Amino acid sequence: MNKKNYQKVTGKTRNFMSTGQIWQQDDHLLSIEETLVGQTYRRLFFKDIESLVLYHTSYRYHYLGVLAILSFIIGMIFLMNKLYATFNGRVTIGIVFGLLAVVAFSIFIRGTICKIQLQTKNGPYNLPVRLRIFKARKLVRKLNKEINASQL
Amino acid sequence: MEPVSKPKKFLRCPGCRSPINVEQITDNTPVKCSYCDNMQEIILYPEFHKRMERVQQDVVSTGATEAGCFHHAHKRAVCHCDQCGRFLCSLCDLKIGDMHLCPQCASSGKKKGKLSTLKRGAVLYDKIALALAVYPVITLFGIYLTIITAPMSLFFTVRYWNKQESILTRSKIRFVVAGILSLLQIVGWVAGIYYISTRLPGWLEKVNTQ
Numbered sequence: 001m002n003k004k005n006y007q008k009v010t011g012k013t014r015n016f017m018s019t020g021q022i023w024q025q026d027d028h029l030l031s032i033e034e035t036l037v038g039q040t041y042r043r044l045f046f047k048d049i050e051s052l053v054l055y056h057t058s059y060r061y062h063y064l065g066v067l068a069i070l071s072f073i074i075g076m077i078f079l080m081n082k083l084y085a086t087f088n089g090r091v092t093i094g095i096v097f098g099l100l101a102v103v104a105f106s107i108f109i110r111g112t113i114c115k116i117q118l119q120t121k122n123g124p125y126n127l128p129v130r131l132r133i134f135k136a137r138k139l140v141r142k143l144n145k146e147i148n149a150s151q152l
Numbered sequence: 153m154e155p156v157s158k159p160k161k162f163l164r165c166p167g168c169r170s171p172i173n174v175e176q177i178t179d180n181t182p183v184k185c186s187y188c189d190n191m192q193e194i195i196l197y198p199e200f201h202k203r204m205e206r207v208q209q210d211v212v213s214t215g216a217t218e219a220g221c222f223h224h225a226h227k228r229a230v231c232h233c234d235q236c237g238r239f240l241c242s243l244c245d246l247k248i249g250d251m252h253l254c255p256q257c258a259s260s261g262k263k264k265g266k267l268s269t270l271k272r273g274a275v276l277y278d279k280i281a282l283a284l285a286v287y288p289v290i291t292l293f294g295i296y297l298t299i300i301t302a303p304m305s306l307f308f309t310v311r312y313w314n315k316q317e318s319i320l321t322r323s324k325i326r327f328v329v330a331g332i333l334s335l336l337q338i339v340g341w342v343a344g345i346y347y348i349s350t351r352l353p354g355w356l357e358k359v360n361t362q
Binding site: 006032037039040057124137 | 163165167190191193194197198200202275318
């Protein structure tokens with residue numbers, strides 16, 4: 001097999017103990033799950049793909065929730081140490097909460113996080129990646145052409 | 153004729169596994185799951201609609217002039233195995249890349265490693281070597297383990313330098329870093345043991361004289 005034939009389709013998505021990534025060859029997608037010691041492959045041939053589901057998750061709100069809890073803890077630390085009493089303390093509080101607000105805004109503005117499920121005759125398969133909605137739609141548009149062409 | 157279960161013409165929600173009515177799906181329109189309320193965009197390809205027709209085609213009995221499947225004589229053959237030449241129905245036909253194989257040839261090809269497209273995994277020796285070189289150092293008491301892990305890391309680096317199993321091209325940077333770190337650790341241990349062994353008689357003499 002020619003190793004150079006594979007083209008990267010998505011970046012790496014970090015999961016709990018592994019990472020996931022999608023590569024593409026002329027006639028199939030290669031889904032790779034990588035752990036500390038090895039890789040697991042799954043090939044999804046274009047002509048076998050029956051349907052594709054973009055599943056809108058609520059991860060974005062989970063991340064915002066975690067950020068809110070973090071902000072609360074940081075706020076409590078500032079309050080307990082009475083940092084608001086001094087000018088330098090107020091500047092520090094402003095910078096820290098400003099940064100948190102920027103992070104929260106970027107999480108929100110980048111759109112819903114999607115999972116992708118492909119169905120073949122062997123059953124449904126969840127790709128091990130999570131993509132923002134814009135990137136996912138772009139990927140689907142690209143795959144649509146390939147899949148439809150191979151199933152004509 | 154064997155009873156064949158018809159394929160279900162609906163999909164399942166990836167979130168809650170409940171059925172989605174395919175009739176409601178129109179292109180590029182997000183559909184709301186009626187059970188978990190999550191939005192999903194569904195695209196159906198021609199293969200989805202062909203499945204029903206294919207199963208119905210399968211159950212057609214073979215006529216006197218038609219070839220039957222090697223394993224299911226009552227089913228019409230749709231192709232032949234590219235390795236052994238046996239006629240196969242669509243149930244027995246395994247499409248692997250451009251090839252049509254019967255289950256036996258696919259199985260033996262996988263065992264013998266002849267079919268590279270059937271490779272389902274690879275061991276990443278470069279990551280193992282790097283982990284052996286790095287993790288003991290960054291853990292608190294793990295540094296004492298480097299007397300074992302450093303030679304192991306060096307072994308993996310040398311042994312598998314040109315034998316990466318991954319089907320994708322991987323750089324050798326992890327091997328290089330692992331090799332350098334493990335060599336440094338081995339040199340450190342050798343220097344430490346040499347230092348202690350040369351100084352030990354002197355220390356023992358001091359203790360004895362006191």
